[in-house]
Amino acid sequence: xxxxxxxxxxxxxxxxxxxxxxxxxxxxxxxxxxxxxxxxxxxxxxxxxxxxxxxxxxxxxxxxxxxxxxxxxxxxxxxxxxxxxxxxxxxxxxxxxxxxxxxxxxxxxxxxxxxxxxxxxxxxxxxxxxxxxxxxxxxxxxxxxxxxxxxxxxxxxxxxxxxxxxxxxxxxxxxxxxxxxxxxxxxxxxxxxxxxxxxxxxxxxxxxxxxxxxxxxxxxxxxxxxxxxxxxxxxxxxxxxxxxxxxxxxxxxxxxxxxxxxxxxxxxxxxxxxxxxxxxxxxxxxxxxxx
Numbered sequence: 001x002x003x004x005x006x007x008x009x010x011x012x013x014x015x016x017x018x019x020x021x022x023x024x025x026x027x028x029x030x031x032x033x034x035x036x037x038x039x040x041x042x043x044x045x046x047x048x049x050x051x052x053x054x055x056x057x058x059x060x061x062x063x064x065x066x067x068x069x070x071x072x073x074x075x076x077x078x079x080x081x082x083x084x085x086x087x088x089x090x091x092x093x094x095x096x097x098x099x100x101x102x103x104x105x106x107x108x109x110x111x112x113x114x115x116x117x118x119x120x121x122x123x124x125x126x127x128x129x130x131x132x133x134x135x136x137x138x139x140x141x142x143x144x145x146x147x148x149x150x151x152x153x154x155x156x157x158x159x160x161x162x163x164x165x166x167x168x169x170x171x172x173x174x175x176x177x178x179x180x181x182x183x184x185x186x187x188x189x190x191x192x193x194x195x196x197x198x199x200x201x202x203x204x205x206x207x208x209x210x211x212x213x214x215x216x217x218x219x220x221x222x223x224x225x226x227x228x229x230x231x232x233x234x235x236x237x238x239x240x241x242x243x244x245x246x247x248x249x250x251x252x253x254x255x256x257x258x259x260x261x262x263x264x265x266x267x268x269x270x271x272x273x274x275x276x277x278x279x280x281x282x283x284x285x286x287x288x289x290x291x
Contacts (some may be wrong), residue, residue: 043262078246136184141176
Protein backbone atom coordinates (compact mmCIF):
# COMPACT_ATOMS: atom_id res chain seq x y z
CA UNK A 1 0.00 0.00 0.00
CA UNK A 2 2.92 2.35 0.76
CA UNK A 3 4.25 1.85 -2.77
CA UNK A 4 0.83 2.64 -4.28
CA UNK A 5 0.59 5.89 -2.31
CA UNK A 6 4.13 6.86 -3.34
CA UNK A 7 3.37 6.25 -7.02
CA UNK A 8 0.22 8.38 -6.79
CA UNK A 9 2.08 11.29 -5.18
CA UNK A 10 4.74 11.15 -7.88
CA UNK A 11 2.06 11.11 -10.56
CA UNK A 12 0.13 14.03 -9.11
CA UNK A 13 3.24 16.18 -8.80
CA UNK A 14 4.39 15.46 -12.33
CA UNK A 15 2.49 18.43 -13.74
CA UNK A 16 5.79 19.83 -14.94
CA UNK A 17 5.29 17.62 -18.00
CA UNK A 18 3.98 19.47 -21.05
CA UNK A 19 0.25 18.81 -21.03
CA UNK A 20 -2.14 18.12 -23.85
CA UNK A 21 -5.85 18.75 -23.51
CA UNK A 22 -7.34 15.31 -22.98
CA UNK A 23 -10.85 16.52 -22.35
CA UNK A 24 -12.54 14.11 -24.76
CA UNK A 25 -14.10 16.82 -26.91
CA UNK A 26 -11.45 18.22 -29.22
CA UNK A 27 -12.29 18.11 -32.92
CA UNK A 28 -10.02 15.56 -34.60
CA UNK A 29 -10.26 12.97 -37.30
CA UNK A 30 -11.89 9.70 -36.37
CA UNK A 31 -11.86 6.76 -38.76
CA UNK A 32 -10.76 9.01 -41.65
CA UNK A 33 -13.46 11.65 -41.11
CA UNK A 34 -13.61 14.90 -39.21
CA UNK A 35 -15.88 14.55 -36.19
CA UNK A 36 -17.97 17.74 -36.07
CA UNK A 37 -20.17 16.78 -33.15
CA UNK A 38 -20.59 19.42 -30.48
CA UNK A 39 -20.26 17.82 -27.05
CA UNK A 40 -20.99 18.78 -23.48
CA UNK A 41 -18.40 18.58 -20.71
CA UNK A 42 -20.57 16.03 -18.90
CA UNK A 43 -21.00 12.40 -19.85
CA UNK A 44 -21.89 8.91 -18.74
CA UNK A 45 -19.24 6.89 -16.92
CA UNK A 46 -19.37 3.14 -16.37
CA UNK A 47 -16.67 1.17 -14.62
CA UNK A 48 -16.39 -2.45 -13.58
CA UNK A 49 -13.78 -5.09 -12.92
CA UNK A 50 -12.39 -7.68 -10.53
CA UNK A 51 -11.42 -7.11 -6.91
CA UNK A 52 -9.03 -8.96 -4.63
CA UNK A 53 -8.70 -8.78 -0.85
CA UNK A 54 -5.11 -8.73 0.38
CA UNK A 55 -4.23 -9.91 3.88
CA UNK A 56 -1.16 -9.92 6.10
CA UNK A 57 1.75 -12.05 4.94
CA UNK A 58 2.57 -13.44 8.39
CA UNK A 59 0.40 -16.03 10.08
CA UNK A 60 -0.84 -15.64 13.65
CA UNK A 61 0.72 -18.19 16.01
CA UNK A 62 0.07 -18.85 19.68
CA UNK A 63 -0.07 -21.39 22.49
CA UNK A 64 -2.94 -22.52 24.67
CA UNK A 65 -3.29 -24.48 27.90
CA UNK A 66 -6.82 -24.75 29.19
CA UNK A 67 -9.63 -27.18 29.95
CA UNK A 68 -7.21 -30.08 30.29
CA UNK A 69 -5.66 -29.58 26.85
CA UNK A 70 -2.54 -27.85 25.63
CA UNK A 71 -0.88 -27.11 22.34
CA UNK A 72 -0.43 -24.38 19.75
CA UNK A 73 -2.48 -22.85 16.96
CA UNK A 74 -1.87 -21.12 13.63
CA UNK A 75 -4.29 -18.73 11.90
CA UNK A 76 -3.72 -18.23 8.16
CA UNK A 77 -5.88 -15.69 6.25
CA UNK A 78 -6.11 -15.55 2.45
CA UNK A 79 -7.81 -13.27 -0.04
CA UNK A 80 -10.48 -14.15 -2.57
CA UNK A 81 -11.45 -12.64 -5.90
CA UNK A 82 -14.60 -10.56 -6.11
CA UNK A 83 -15.93 -7.87 -8.38
CA UNK A 84 -17.64 -4.50 -8.63
CA UNK A 85 -19.53 -2.16 -10.94
CA UNK A 86 -20.63 1.45 -10.68
CA UNK A 87 -22.46 3.78 -13.03
CA UNK A 88 -22.65 7.56 -12.86
CA UNK A 89 -21.46 10.78 -14.47
CA UNK A 90 -18.14 12.40 -15.32
CA UNK A 91 -17.80 16.20 -15.35
CA UNK A 92 -14.80 17.79 -17.09
CA UNK A 93 -13.79 21.15 -15.68
CA UNK A 94 -14.11 24.14 -18.00
CA UNK A 95 -11.34 25.97 -16.17
CA UNK A 96 -8.37 23.63 -15.86
CA UNK A 97 -6.67 23.85 -12.48
CA UNK A 98 -4.67 21.13 -10.76
CA UNK A 99 -7.48 18.66 -11.45
CA UNK A 100 -9.10 17.97 -14.82
CA UNK A 101 -12.39 16.25 -14.03
CA UNK A 102 -14.55 14.74 -11.34
CA UNK A 103 -16.70 11.64 -11.52
CA UNK A 104 -19.09 9.75 -9.31
CA UNK A 105 -20.97 6.49 -9.42
CA UNK A 106 -23.47 4.27 -7.65
CA UNK A 107 -22.90 0.55 -7.73
CA UNK A 108 -22.26 -2.76 -6.03
CA UNK A 109 -19.17 -4.51 -4.60
CA UNK A 110 -18.72 -8.20 -3.87
CA UNK A 111 -15.72 -8.77 -1.59
CA UNK A 112 -14.51 -11.97 0.06
CA UNK A 113 -11.78 -13.77 1.92
CA UNK A 114 -11.00 -16.94 3.81
CA UNK A 115 -9.24 -18.03 6.98
CA UNK A 116 -7.83 -21.34 8.16
CA UNK A 117 -7.02 -22.31 11.74
CA UNK A 118 -4.72 -25.25 12.50
CA UNK A 119 -4.60 -26.63 16.05
CA UNK A 120 -1.81 -28.91 17.26
CA UNK A 121 -2.56 -30.72 20.52
CA UNK A 122 0.61 -31.63 22.43
CA UNK A 123 1.65 -33.65 25.46
CA UNK A 124 3.57 -32.33 28.47
CA UNK A 125 6.85 -32.72 26.59
CA UNK A 126 5.55 -30.64 23.69
CA UNK A 127 5.17 -33.50 21.24
CA UNK A 128 2.23 -33.25 18.84
CA UNK A 129 -0.32 -35.96 19.51
CA UNK A 130 -3.07 -34.79 17.13
CA UNK A 131 -3.87 -32.02 14.67
CA UNK A 132 -7.18 -30.40 13.81
CA UNK A 133 -7.87 -27.73 11.22
CA UNK A 134 -10.81 -25.89 9.72
CA UNK A 135 -11.22 -23.48 6.80
CA UNK A 136 -14.03 -20.97 6.40
CA UNK A 137 -14.76 -18.66 3.46
CA UNK A 138 -16.95 -15.61 3.12
CA UNK A 139 -18.33 -13.11 0.62
CA UNK A 140 -20.04 -9.84 1.53
CA UNK A 141 -22.02 -7.64 -0.86
CA UNK A 142 -22.17 -3.84 -0.59
CA UNK A 143 -24.09 -1.06 -2.28
CA UNK A 144 -21.61 1.75 -2.82
CA UNK A 145 -21.44 5.46 -3.63
CA UNK A 146 -18.12 6.83 -4.92
CA UNK A 147 -16.83 10.34 -5.65
CA UNK A 148 -13.37 10.99 -7.17
CA UNK A 149 -11.36 13.91 -8.53
CA UNK A 150 -8.84 13.26 -11.30
CA UNK A 151 -5.59 14.67 -12.64
CA UNK A 152 -4.62 13.86 -16.24
CA UNK A 153 -0.93 13.71 -17.12
CA UNK A 154 0.06 13.48 -20.78
CA UNK A 155 3.70 13.86 -21.89
CA UNK A 156 4.28 15.51 -25.27
CA UNK A 157 5.18 12.33 -27.12
CA UNK A 158 1.93 10.64 -26.10
CA UNK A 159 -0.79 11.39 -28.64
CA UNK A 160 -3.85 9.44 -27.52
CA UNK A 161 -2.55 7.92 -24.30
CA UNK A 162 -2.50 9.58 -20.87
CA UNK A 163 -2.08 8.87 -17.17
CA UNK A 164 -5.06 9.26 -14.85
CA UNK A 165 -4.41 9.83 -11.12
CA UNK A 166 -7.28 10.19 -8.66
CA UNK A 167 -8.23 10.63 -5.05
CA UNK A 168 -11.71 10.31 -3.62
CA UNK A 169 -14.21 9.11 -1.07
CA UNK A 170 -16.55 6.13 -0.95
CA UNK A 171 -19.39 5.04 1.32
CA UNK A 172 -20.46 1.39 1.28
CA UNK A 173 -23.29 -0.40 3.04
CA UNK A 174 -23.29 -4.16 3.48
CA UNK A 175 -26.51 -5.73 2.18
CA UNK A 176 -25.27 -9.32 1.82
CA UNK A 177 -23.62 -10.60 4.99
CA UNK A 178 -21.73 -13.87 5.41
CA UNK A 179 -22.51 -16.15 8.35
CA UNK A 180 -21.07 -14.77 11.60
CA UNK A 181 -22.21 -17.74 13.69
CA UNK A 182 -20.68 -20.62 11.74
CA UNK A 183 -19.05 -23.74 13.15
CA UNK A 184 -15.68 -22.18 12.36
CA UNK A 185 -16.55 -19.11 14.43
CA UNK A 186 -17.78 -21.10 17.42
CA UNK A 187 -15.30 -24.00 17.45
CA UNK A 188 -12.13 -22.32 16.19
CA UNK A 189 -12.26 -18.52 16.28
CA UNK A 190 -13.81 -18.11 19.72
CA UNK A 191 -11.57 -20.58 21.60
CA UNK A 192 -8.27 -19.78 19.88
CA UNK A 193 -8.31 -16.39 18.17
CA UNK A 194 -6.63 -13.55 20.08
CA UNK A 195 -9.06 -11.05 18.52
CA UNK A 196 -12.33 -11.64 16.68
CA UNK A 197 -13.94 -8.74 14.87
CA UNK A 198 -16.59 -8.36 12.19
CA UNK A 199 -16.74 -4.88 10.70
CA UNK A 200 -19.99 -2.95 10.93
CA UNK A 201 -22.31 -2.71 7.91
CA UNK A 202 -21.45 0.92 7.13
CA UNK A 203 -18.01 1.59 5.63
CA UNK A 204 -16.52 5.01 4.76
CA UNK A 205 -13.06 5.35 3.22
CA UNK A 206 -10.69 7.63 1.36
CA UNK A 207 -9.27 5.99 -1.75
CA UNK A 208 -6.61 6.67 -4.38
CA UNK A 209 -6.29 5.40 -7.92
CA UNK A 210 -3.90 5.30 -10.84
CA UNK A 211 -4.49 4.23 -14.41
CA UNK A 212 -3.68 4.60 -18.06
CA UNK A 213 -6.21 6.13 -20.43
CA UNK A 214 -6.84 5.86 -24.14
CA UNK A 215 -8.65 8.43 -26.26
CA UNK A 216 -10.82 6.19 -28.41
CA UNK A 217 -12.56 8.94 -30.40
CA UNK A 218 -13.94 12.40 -29.83
CA UNK A 219 -15.97 12.26 -26.63
CA UNK A 220 -14.96 8.74 -25.56
CA UNK A 221 -12.14 7.74 -23.22
CA UNK A 222 -11.20 4.27 -21.97
CA UNK A 223 -9.28 4.08 -18.67
CA UNK A 224 -7.75 0.95 -17.13
CA UNK A 225 -6.33 1.21 -13.63
CA UNK A 226 -6.18 0.29 -9.97
CA UNK A 227 -8.02 1.81 -7.02
CA UNK A 228 -7.69 1.02 -3.32
CA UNK A 229 -8.82 2.50 0.01
CA UNK A 230 -5.98 4.13 1.96
CA UNK A 231 -7.73 5.67 4.98
CA UNK A 232 -10.56 4.08 6.93
CA UNK A 233 -12.97 6.66 8.33
CA UNK A 234 -15.79 4.43 9.52
CA UNK A 235 -15.68 2.19 11.32
CA UNK A 236 -12.64 3.84 12.89
CA UNK A 237 -9.70 1.50 13.50
CA UNK A 238 -6.78 3.94 13.68
CA UNK A 239 -7.44 4.90 10.04
CA UNK A 240 -6.83 1.33 8.84
CA UNK A 241 -8.70 0.91 5.52
CA UNK A 242 -8.98 -2.89 5.79
CA UNK A 243 -12.24 -4.70 6.59
CA UNK A 244 -12.19 -6.95 9.65
CA UNK A 245 -13.60 -10.47 9.41
CA UNK A 246 -12.95 -13.52 11.61
CA UNK A 247 -9.51 -12.85 13.16
CA UNK A 248 -8.04 -11.03 10.17
CA UNK A 249 -8.03 -7.83 8.13
CA UNK A 250 -8.82 -7.81 4.41
CA UNK A 251 -7.70 -4.91 2.19
CA UNK A 252 -9.64 -4.76 -1.10
CA UNK A 253 -7.92 -3.57 -4.29
CA UNK A 254 -9.98 -2.97 -7.45
CA UNK A 255 -8.87 -3.31 -11.08
CA UNK A 256 -11.25 -1.10 -13.02
CA UNK A 257 -12.09 -0.71 -16.68
CA UNK A 258 -13.84 2.62 -17.13
CA UNK A 259 -15.54 4.14 -20.17
CA UNK A 260 -16.48 7.82 -20.29
CA UNK A 261 -18.75 8.98 -23.11
CA UNK A 262 -19.71 12.65 -23.30
CA UNK A 263 -23.25 13.72 -24.10
CA UNK A 264 -24.04 15.53 -27.35
CA UNK A 265 -24.81 19.22 -27.16
CA UNK A 266 -27.89 20.47 -28.99
CA UNK A 267 -27.16 23.81 -30.62
CA UNK A 268 -29.60 26.12 -32.32
CA UNK A 269 -29.53 25.53 -36.04
CA UNK A 270 -27.95 22.11 -35.68
CA UNK A 271 -29.17 18.56 -36.01
CA UNK A 272 -28.28 15.97 -33.36
CA UNK A 273 -25.56 18.19 -31.98
CA UNK A 274 -23.69 18.55 -35.32
CA UNK A 275 -22.41 22.04 -35.94
CA UNK A 276 -23.44 23.78 -39.19
CA UNK A 277 -21.76 26.58 -41.11
CA UNK A 278 -23.42 29.79 -42.26
CA UNK A 279 -24.29 28.47 -45.75
CA UNK A 280 -25.91 25.37 -44.29
CA UNK A 281 -27.92 27.51 -41.89
CA UNK A 282 -29.21 29.73 -44.72
CA UNK A 283 -30.11 26.74 -46.90
CA UNK A 284 -31.97 25.22 -43.99
CA UNK A 285 -33.94 28.44 -43.44
CA UNK A 286 -34.82 28.65 -47.16
CA UNK A 287 -35.95 25.03 -47.13
CA UNK A 288 -38.14 25.60 -44.08
CA UNK A 289 -39.68 28.65 -45.80
CA UNK A 290 -40.44 26.67 -48.98
CA UNK A 291 -38.01 28.59 -51.25
